Amino acid sequence: MHELLQYNNWTIEQHSWDSSHESDIEQQLTFSNGYICQTAHFEEFYSGPQRLCTFINGIEHPILNLSSISVRLHDERLDIANWQVKKFYRCLHKNQPTLERHFTATSPKGATLQIKSKRHLLETKEVMVIGPNGEQLGIKSIKDAITLSTYAGFDLVMINPNGNPPVCKVMDYNKYKYQNKKKQKENIKKQREANLDMKEYRLSVSIDVHDFDTRVKNSSKYLQKGHKVKASIRFKGREMAHTELGKDVLVRFADALSNVAVVEQKPTLEGRNMTMILMPKKEK
Secondary structure, three states, X not given: OOOOEEEOOOEEEEOOOOHHHHHHHHHHOOEEOOOEEEOOOOOEOOOOOOOOOEEEOOOOOXXXXXXXXXXXXXOEEOOOOOOEEXXXXXXXXXXXXXXXXXXXEEOOOOOEEEEEEEEEOOOOOEEEEEOXXXXXXXXXEHHHHHHHHHHOOOEEXXXXXXXXXXXXXXXXXXXXXXXXXXXXXXXXXXXXHHHHOEEEEEEOOOOOHHHHHHHHHHHHHHHHOOOEEEEEEEOOHHHHHHHHHHHHHHHHHHHHOOOOXXXXXXXXXXXXXXXXXXXXXXXX
């Protein structure tokens, strides 16, 4: 029994944080599904003393370290051994078995993070195992699947927890995380290029010659830098009855830029807005 823990029929709760007791509390909150036994160590980086233990029935030594997540805010890495912690809560649900945790942490530079985590030990005896090259290795017990991946020098990663049985793959998890992170960066870059490299120029049904020519000139410069241009018109009041006038303005705008641009999206009416997208003309 620990003074920081509240013991109930099916839960053990912790409502305050004291780093000097962390190692003991992690051991007190050890939980198991009958096949895997795990202490309540943090998933994210923690520089203080803790018990990083995950055991599999029949295997003498701990084989997994789940504290490999690095949480960063700008240039600071979350480490609650050195950050100020408030509203700390951790609860072991013994009948599920699930460990949940949430808290607010403030870094030495004043940055604040709210962390919520929930760890659940899968209640299943068997899993479908896929090899590192995509080959089907068949249905195996959790113990055999982890033993197989460990002796092969790989990790066992669950890729479909909802399967019947759940599906796991033998892989290099660090490489998998790196590839996923790289792919996410590429997708973000593509999305950013699609969104940020487009400038909108607003026209009107009654736009005068000077304003029209100024927008053509500015759009031409932007298109020649390799970016897209969106031209838009918002119809006001009775102008909605004569949307063809707005279309004529957009078509005239495209014609004025035909030497540097082609129409990617023809004038399209959505509600009171009509938009057209121009893209740079490819050099032959």
